Amino acid sequence: MLDAVIFDFDGIIVDTEPLHYKAFQEILVPLGLGYSWEEYLETYMGFDDRDAFREAFKVAGRSLSDTELKKMMEEKAEAFLRIVAGGVAPYPGVVELIRSISGNLPLALCSGALRSDIDPILTQLGLTDAFDTLVTADEVAASKPDPESYRVAVQRLQALYPGMIDASRGIAIEDTPAGIASATGAGLKVLAVTNSYPEERLSSAWRVVNSLAGIDLEGLRLLP
Structure with missing residues (x-):
């Protein structure tokens, strides 16, 4: 039953994972925290946006405040919407x-x-x-x-x-x-x-x- x-x-x-990856990199690469597609598949794909950002900072040994996290999540959401607008x-x-x-x-x-x-x-x-x-x-x-x-x-x-x-x-x-x-x-x-x-x-x-x-x-x- x-x-x-x-x-x-x-x-x-x-299949939005490549699009999420691209949006994450738009935010993280300028901060020196970018990672490869292979790393995304292995480590980050199962996380929501909040924990994915936390993990990237943790791996780099850097701290992340709640205010910074909120701002990055908003920026990533905006980047993602721009990317998916094409269909x-x-x-x-x-x-x-x-x-x-x-x-x-x-x-x-x-x-x-x-x-x-x-x-x-x-x-x-x-x-x-x-x-x-x-x-x-x-x-x-x-x-x-x-x-x-x-x-x-x-x-x-x-x-x-x-x-x-x-x-x-x-x-x-x-x-x-x-x-x-x-x-x-x-x-x-x-x-x-x-x-x-x-x-x-x-x-x-x-x-x-x-x-x-x-x-x-x-x-x-x-x-x-």
Whole structure:
């Protein structure tokens, strides 16, 4: 039985990671804190913006005040919006899967991105009203792999659909080890997609697939 589905955003709905990387570098390189794409994939990709900046300063042995952090997050958000204004393509099959679930099963989005990063892209994809609730980095104190964001998503769905949702009968769709740990910690099963990491790095997930293309709501329900 499947009670609910919760999607990650970056790396599942759209491939915005190269765009986030570019936006981060616009802010960090002038400060002497830039890093390579490989370092981003290995260290920073699972963080939300707040913790990604903190980690960059920590690695460099430099302090970062809350005021400086807030300013850099705002500058990075502005840079990201400039970059995505040219349009972003979704991963194959994901828009169709979301539309097959929306209105037929409780559906949420749980992302380490800021709401201001997500909304313009959902609008571009025609998914503005597809989700029952969205949980973003603006709303939680701890980023993935901490389970807080997924716990909040489950709690919100449970409030919207009283008595209908058990976390153990929900599926999170993720692409990173940090995301898998977060969703698993909230009691969800995880369907991982190899959009960002090879299958062996996603082995802690319940199931791993190479693509969401061709999968609809009934396909999710029939996963072995």
